[in-house]
Amino acid sequence: MLEPEALDHLAPDDPVAQRSRRDLRRVNAFMGARGILERALTRALGDTAARPLRVLELGCGDGRLMLGVAQHRGTRWPSVQLDLLDRQPIVDAATIAAYAAAGWQARPMVADVLDWAAASGDGEHWDLVVANLFLHHFEGEALRRVLGGCVSRASALAACEPRRSRFALAASHLIFFLGANAVTRRDGVLSVRAGFVGAELSEAWPGGPGAWRLDEYDEGLFTHCLCASRVGATS
Ligand SMILES: C[S@@+](CC[C@H](N)C(=O)[O-])C[C@H]1O[C@@H](n2cnc3c(N)ncnc32)[C@H](O)[C@@H]1O
Numbered sequence: 001m002l003e004p005e006a007l008d009h010l011a012p013d014d015p016v017a018q019r020s021r022r023d024l025r026r027v028n029a030f031m032g033a034r035g036i037l038e039r040a041l042t043r044a045l046g047d048t049a050a051r052p053l054r055v056l057e058l059g060c061g062d063g064r065l066m067l068g069v070a071q072h073r074g075t076r077w078p079s080v081q082l083d084l085l086d087r088q089p090i091v092d093a094a095t096i097a098a099y100a101a102a103g104w105q106a107r108p109m110v111a112d113v114l115d116w117a118a119a120s121g122d123g124e125h126w127d128l129v130v131a132n133l134f135l136h137h138f139e140g141e142a143l144r145r146v147l148g149g150c151v152s153r154a155s156a157l158a159a160c161e162p163r164r165s166r167f168a169l170a171a172s173h174l175i176f177f178l179g180a181n182a183v184t185r186r187d188g189v190l191s192v193r194a195g196f197v198g199a200e201l202s203e204a205w206p207g208g209p210g211a212w213r214l215d216e217y218d219e220g221l222f223t224h225c226l227c228a229s230r231v232g233a234t235s
Contacts, residue, residue, distance in 0.1 A: 002139050002194050005187040012088045016183055021062050021090065023175075023184035028132070030178055033160065034068040036219050037132055040158035041069070043215060044227040045128055052079035056126040056154070058113050058146070059134030060084040063091040063099075063106065066130065070102040078103075083126070085109040085116060114142065117149025124153060131159040135201065135226075136194040148206040156229045162195030163224040169193065171222065192222075201226040 007024075010017035028034070045053075057066050063084045070080070082104050084091050091108040099106035109116075113134075129150045138146050150157045162168060172188040180188065202214040205228065215227040 002137070003190050005137070005190050006183045007187050008087075008137070010183070012090045016181065019181050020183040020187070023178065023180040024061060024133075025064055026178045027175060027180070027184070027188065028065055031222050032220050033065060033132055033223070034072065036223050036225065037065065037130065037158065037160050038069055038072065039219070040160055040225050040227050041128065041130065044156040044158040044229050046229065052081070053077060053127045054081050054083075054125070055128045055130060056083045056085060056109075058085050058116075058129060058131045059137065060086050061090060063095045063108070065132055067095060067098055067102070070099055070104040070106075074102060080104040082106040083109050085111055085113065087112050113146055113149070117145050117153075120149065120152040126154045128156045128158065129154040131157070131161075133161065133191065135159050136161050136191055136196065139194070143204050144206050147201075147204055150228070151206055151212070157226065159201065159226045160219075161201075161224050161226075162191045163218055163222055164192060164195035164197050165222075168195065168222045196224045196226075 007017055007020050010020070057063070060066065066082065066084070070082070080103075082099065084106055086108075087110070089108065089110045091106075096106050096108070135143065135146065169189070169192045172192045175185055175188045199216050201224075202216045205212065205214060211231050213229050213231055216225065218224050
């Protein structure tokens, strides 16, 4: 049974939440999240990265992690239209402007992911869905619904999640060394407990692999990834 993370229930303008989101940036930097995510994107997309891309990030938080990807990728992905979905309105105008400076056209979308997943009849489609530290907020039927949204609305998925290991759990108790506040410290431990191992994400893929190529692996010390591509979409 998942225990809810505190940050999800704090108002966006609560100073404790704002501090915790800054902590999250340090945690991502410590975990090497940008590089891990970039490699997952390349794995999920294959050759499709040569043409203009429509990308959606689920549970984007403040949108700063993908901004790092945009600034690093720059002209290697000539035209990216990025939708940044989160339940909370926390992507600010300065972040959107920074995307524009990096050559990406970004737009915040304030929505619950389960509503997004259920709205598959609206005709919207993305080349790639991205998620970082997000899928572990869901289990069972809710996780299958989120993944089902990707199956019906996207050509590829790159997800980087906490790895549920003893080592990661021990490390999650030490994030006060990164200056994290009480919310981040508690949520960090809950995230690892809710994380994934082995083929758990592939096994939750609705209908099994079928027309999808699923690639689930560990990277670094703390991260567990799923890259999924619709067969035929990347060549
Ligand atoms: C641990 S944070 C990760 C943020 C960002 N991906 C990162 O790596 O910095 C999880 C994010 O998911 C969002 N979230 C949680 N449940 C959600 C839901 N049902 N629909 C949309 N967003 C949700 C939270 O608001 C939060 O910003």
